[in-house]
Amino acid sequence: MTLQELLDDSPKLHRIGKVGVHVPISYDLSDRALRLIDQNVDASSRTLETGAGISTILFAIKHTRHTCIVPESDLADRIKEYCRQKSVSAENVNFHLGRSENILPGLHTDPLDLVLIDGQHAFPAPFIDWYYTARNLKVGGMLLIDDIQLWTGRVLKDFLNEEPEWRLIKELAGRTAAFIKEKDYSHEKWWGQQPYIVRKSRRLIRASELRQALAMLAKGKVRPLKSKIKARMRGE
16 A cells, blocks of 8 residues: 555544544644655654554554554554555554553653654643653654644744754645754753743843842832842843
């Protein structure tokens, strides 16, 4: 089976609706994102995704050693059944049933060639997914962040875009950001070593200093305020 054949016969794997009334629907990566995966992995690749869907079937088609973290066992079963019906082997897909924030901290994998973050999009899930998968992604490996039209995905994308260890190579259909990991990344950085945090914090820091100064003036603490301003000008 090819990616095009999968796209032409795309299954509705997800379900929405009230208890007892489940409407089939498909929450999928864009065709462009799927094609990027198709072009960059093969049977020698080690891959991981949070969330599951058509992308999981594509990883099975490509015979990658794939780790899929998905909380719904029914969704995993529908993926396996589709693969069975289409004679696609899913034996290399290792499903971990549960929430990624519970599974990833204790998960041990071989070094990864590609990571797809496309699970829970509510705060702080995408950041947790990145935090625990970045360490296992090879230098030169690819990171895909889906749903960057949502605030959580957009912030993660903007943060990494200013980190020197990561290089944004593409934005796909306005929904998916593709990065290459160019250097080993350390989570031991303090906030002053993270350009995005520094830039976003400047206005907040100035506003806080202004409030402190006004409070000191209101209390008649002119001399301590002058000392504070002089120290600030000296960079202390």
